[in-house]
Amino acid sequence: MLHYTEPMYRPPSEADDIFIQVTQGCSHNACSFCGQYKATPFHVEPMEQVKSDIIEASRIYPNKKRVYLLSGDPFVLSFDKLEQIGLWINQYMPQIETIAMFASINTIKRKTDEELKSLFGLKMNLLYLGIETGDPEALAFANKGHTVDDAYTQLMRLKKIGIGYLSAYIAGLTGEGREKGLENAKNSAVFFNLVPPVMLGVTSLSIWENTPIGQMRKEGKFTPASEIQILEETKELLEGLESPMYFSSVHVSNLVPVTGVIPQDKTRMINTLTKQIAQMRKQDSVPRYDGRDGMM
Numbered sequence: 001m002l003h004y005t006e007p008m009y010r011p012p013s014e015a016d017d018i019f020i021q022v023t024q025g026c027s028h029n030a031c032s033f034c035g036q037y038k039a040t041p042f043h044v045e046p047m048e049q050v051k052s053d054i055i056e057a058s059r060i061y062p063n064k065k066r067v068y069l070l071s072g073d074p075f076v077l078s079f080d081k082l083e084q085i086g087l088w089i090n091q092y093m094p095q096i097e098t099i100a101m102f103a104s105i106n107t108i109k110r111k112t113d114e115e116l117k118s119l120f121g122l123k124m125n126l127l128y129l130g131i132e133t134g135d136p137e138a139l140a141f142a143n144k145g146h147t148v149d150d151a152y153t154q155l156m157r158l159k160k161i162g163i164g165y166l167s168a169y170i171a172g173l174t175g176e177g178r179e180k181g182l183e184n185a186k187n188s189a190v191f192f193n194l195v196p197p198v199m200l201g202v203t204s205l206s207i208w209e210n211t212p213i214g215q216m217r218k219e220g221k222f223t224p225a226s227e228i229q230i231l232e233e234t235k236e237l238l239e240g241l242e243s244p245m246y247f248s249s250v251h252v253s254n255l256v257p258v259t260g261v262i263p264q265d266k267t268r269m270i271n272t273l274t275k276q277i278a279q280m281r282k283q284d285s286v287p288r289y290d291g292r293d294g295m296m
Contacts, residue, residue: 002053002060003045009036010068011128011166011201014100017068018057018093022050022085026072028104031130032143033170035208037072047081051088058092066098075103075127079115086122100126103165105146108154116161126198127158131167134191135184138173143212148191155195167197171233171254172205172225181225181233189240196243204230204253204289227255227286228277234258235273238266255289 005024010017025040057067067089075082089096099122108127111119133139136148158165169188174180192200207224208214216222225233234249241247241262247269250257256276258269280286 002056003049004070005040007036007040008070009072010070013166013199014066014068016064017066017100018061018064018096019068019070020050020053020057020085020089021045021070022074022077022081023071027076028073028106028145030143030145031132032141032212033132033173033205033208035210035214038210040071042072044077044081047084050085054085054088054092061093063095064093065096066100067093067096069099069101072102073104073107074101075107075111079111079119082119082124083115083122086119086124090122096123098126099124100128103127103129105129105131105144105151105154108158109146109150113157113161116157116163120161120163125163127163127165129155129165129167129197131191131197132170133173133184134188135174136187138184138187142170142173152191152195159195164198166199166201167192169200169202169237170205171202171237171249172230174225176223176225176229178229178232181229182236185233185236186240189237192241192245193243196245199246199248200241201251202234202237202247202249202254203251204255206253224288227289228280230254231256231273231277231280235270235277238262238270238273241266 025042026037027042174184248259250259
């Protein structure tokens with residue numbers, strides 16, 4: 001039996017992968033907006049268990065092409081541990097083409113170029129990164145533990161080596177105030193043009209009670225962005241993106257999802273958002289979208 005610990009989170013695009021749990025919880029666990037792992041202490045799984053699960057998974061899924069390592073930040077593992085996990089996967093599942101996982105800017109920073117090259121050679125060739133924003137002020141508020149310059153430096157290292165990465169952006173992170181949201185979007189577009197991800201995924205801020213932002217909202221120190229503001233921010237981000245990448249706001253937290261390839265689908269996506277914003281402005285009032293978890 002494979003070992004899994006709730007809660008389990010994985011990107012929608014990895015739904016059909018083999019899941020191998022190598023850590024529990026998140027090593028950082030201090031982002032101002034995230035409550036996913038507040039009740040799950042960070043823990044590294046025993047290597048004997050990881051090996052056993054890899055062997056068992058090879059029997060259950062002999063034809064799968066992708067492995068996804070759980071949980072919140074597997075890339076925090078030392079190079080030696082990640083290398084051994086990669087060697088086992090390649091030994092017992094030689095058909096695997098991609099080993100993907102969540103990572104952070106700081107855990108990339110701790111790996112040397114040679115170590116990153118070695119992991120890439122073991123098919124660890126796709127990382128999911130919660131970049132969230134390319135705006136310095138918004139990033140400091142998110143408390144990710146890195147700066148915009150840090151992110152640029154580490155993403156350039158990944159691009160040089162050939163490791164693909166998917167980035168996230170949170171619309172509404174700056175809260176109420178149209179100009180702050182638009183500035184966040186503009187600065188983030190500049191950033192993502194410099195280091196374009198394979199895919200940029202946009203979610204809207206969900207407010208959880210067990211987070212700093214949740215506490216700020218209770219105390220009246222944070223007011224969520226309106227639905228129109230979130231759509232305008234997403235549109236502003238799209239308008240500023242020029243580098244080739246896949247763009248998707250298809251997520252339960254988003255009122256109006258759009259998806260496509262930049263630049264060829266950019267105009268279509270912008271037109272969809274423009275039309276929806278215009279329709280919403282004609283309404284007397286726009287209620288909060290209830291597709292988000294948390295305490296909205």
